[in-house]
Amino acid sequence: MNPFRYKNGVLHADGVSLADLATEIGTPFYCYSESAISAQYRAYVDAFADQDAVVCYAMKANDNLAILRTFAELGAGADVVSGGELQRALAAGIPPSKIIFSGVGKTEDELALALSTGIMQINVESFAEMEALSRAAVAKGVTAEIAIRINPNVDAKTHDKISTGRKQDKFGIDIELAADAYRKAAELPGLDAAAVAVHIGSQLTSLDPFRAAFSRVAELVGELRAAGHDIRRVDLGGGLGIDYDGAAPPTPAAYAAVIKETVGHLGCRVLLEPGRNLVGNAGILVSRVIYTKDGDDRDFVIVDAAMNDLIRPALYDAYHGIRPVAEPAGGANLQRVDVVGPVCETGDTFTRARDLPPLSAGDLLIFDSAGAYCAVMASTYNARPHVPEILVKEGQFSIVRARQTIEDMLRAENFADWQTAVN
Ligand SMILES: *Cc1c(COP(=O)(O)O)cnc(C)c1O
Secondary structure: OOOEEEEOOEEEEOOEEHHHHHHHHOOOEEEEEHHHHHHHHHHHHHHOOOOOEEEEEEHHHOOOHHHHHHHHHHOOEEEEOOHHHHHHHHHOOOOHHHEEEOOOOOOHHHHHHHHHHOOOEEEEOOHHHHHHHHHHHHHHOOOEEEEEEEEOOOOOOOOHHHEOOOOOOOOOEEHHHHHHHHHHHHHOOOEEEEEEEOOOEOOEOOOHHHHHHHHHHHHHHHHHHHOOOOOOEEEOOOOEOOOOOOOOOOOHHHHHHHHHHHHHHHOOEEEEOOOHHHHHHHEEEEEEEEEEEEOOOOEEEEEOOOOOOOOHHHHHOOOOOEEEOEOOOOOOOOEEEEEEOOOOOOOOEEEEEEEEOOOOOOOEEEEOOOOOOOHHHOOOHHHOOOOOEEEEEOOEEEEEEOOOOHHHHHHOOOOOOOOOOOO
């Protein structure tokens, strides 16, 4: 479902006029549709209705508290990658029994926090971490249920910076060492190796790499069981892509079919960690044109959002659809423009040579597919405050993160003790 549609010539978000919202809140701002998130979550629930599967939302995609609350109310679990994320998930009411803790560099404090909150599973990514977790569990007198994250050496055929399942990537334990890793886990006190985990990358648009990785997982589970390990769960990570540019990725149903085909016979509970696929197309960034500048070589549209608000084009050469909030007249001539932000970096370019309907100063536009890996990656570079986040649902809206103020930014800092005050 695309909740961002034109109505009476104005783009609306689930029934709320974005022009009205912009007047009330100012620009830029993120806007998320709760209905779209629920619909996508339900698509997973339906797709996996005949499998014992738990959806643990990979909250690094979008960790706004109201988004997490949406998932908690839907009954989802969470995949967290830091102590901070764990605390946010708990604050949003996601039950510890549905929380997975992933990541290559969990600190002792983070492991202790995970153990004291009693989460479902800690995904261990190295022998050193396994030892640290064993020590922490013994110190607390508890047993930690773990998965060992395996690096299956499968190329996810996605952007280099978001590939995680190749030998040269920092994630997981090489599949060749998996037998040793499980043997070691069985020897160490305080650990119960209940699961095998993989996560091969993000924004995958083909099912083939999933099929290859999950088949390796299934084979490994067979070997581990033969060696006496009690493997009850497989954690298959996330990574299913979304439509950014008109090329539709596989549906949750097609993804579920691959999972059934590859690991269905194991009798394991299946843990899923989708992030982007659940929220990516449920959000947009709304911005206003400050100036247009027609150059000799190219024409620029300068907007009030920038790379500090939405870094994906600069970081991954990512494509985001751009649409004006005022519906363009049918047959309007397109103009070839670069859309750029005000930050003093050439990288602060959202798109080059894109054919867009005519845009002038004061016009509102949106960046589509901005629900995942956008607001969470924002910074205050160039002393630009964090922008607000709005949640909409069937004609209602709520400000779920207020616009940061310059005062907020200044309050967090101080002069050094030996410096003089400014009067
Ligand atoms: C990032 C991540 C995910 C989610 O990836 P998406 O592409 O957003 O689905 C899932 N699991 C782990 C371990 C991750 O690091």
